[in-house]
Each structure stands twice: as structure tokens, then as C-alpha cells.
Amino acid sequence: MTFSPLKIYLGELNNTPLGDLRIAASDLGLVAVEWADSQPELIQHLFRLKATVEQNQKVIHPYVKELGEYLKGKRRDFTFEIDWGILKPFQQKALQAVYAIPYGEILTYADVAVQIGHPHAYRAVGRANATNPMPLVIPCHRLIGKDGKLHGYGGKGGLKTKEWLLKMEGAVIT
Incomplete structure (x- = not known):
């Protein structure tokens, strides 16, 4: 049996509202979505996966197309696959629950902790989302604190970006 290293294809989506x-x-x-000015962090993430990386816009095109449509308010759901196998078990469980949050809806970190069977692990759910390698697609922006307020967003622009995404989706923020 021979070991075949993970192959990752890298591409770009430019000139989005974000x-x-x-x-x-x-x-x-999908393995990762990252802001261009955070490309060094993306490369480090891919390096940790022990993957060979190849620039290939053609392979990335379906992801670019759907993400572009989403950011223009023309798409609510993604049809492409996600490579869940790159995540550690708890993060995978937490992020799959976040991925299931419908467009325009919000939950608390505590809600997700309860959903995944770890009701006291809301901080761990927060950490799993803080290290979400696929923001926008795995919609960590749809999570709020128990106080009903926006908390933490690691993407470019921080909470302003989180608020923009929620408003674009028509979510009601108190």
C-alpha cells in the first residue's frame, strides 16, 4: 500500500464586497477560504495538512462561482462538497452544526454546544469557530453570544464584516 499525499488546489476570488x-x-x-491579505496564514494551514499545493483556478472555479454569487446576495446555499476530514473530531462536529444553520438565522454558541451533545462546551464551540478554515461557507458569522450581541469574528474587518454578512442575509440582530 502506498501513501498518496493530500493534494490541494488553490485559486482566487477577487473584487468581492469583502x-x-x-x-x-x-x-x-473545500478545504479553506481566506482573505488575500492573510495568505501566509492560509499557506501555514495547508502546510500543517502535509499537502502538496498547486495553483489551479479551473479546479477552484465551482467554489469561486458559488461564493461570488453568495456575496452578491444571489445564493443562499452551497452545492459543492466540503472536505470535513481535514478537521479534528470536535471541530468537525461543531462546524457541521454551524454549517446547518439556515441562511439568515442566528444561534448562540451555547445552542450549538447543546445540539452537538456537549451543553457546557460553548467556549470550545467558540474556539472551533475561531479556527474555522472555511468562513463564509461554514457560517460562523451566524453565531452570537448568549447576551444576543455579536462576539468575535476572525475574518477581515472583524465584527463589522460579521454584521455586514448578517444584514446581507436579512438576519435580525438585536
């Missing part, structure tokens, strides 16, 4: 993005995918699905 700036330029870099997108990475494996043969199994």
Missing part, C-alpha cells in the same frame, strides 16, 4: 479571497480545495471538497 475584498479578495483565496480558496483551497482537495479532491474531496
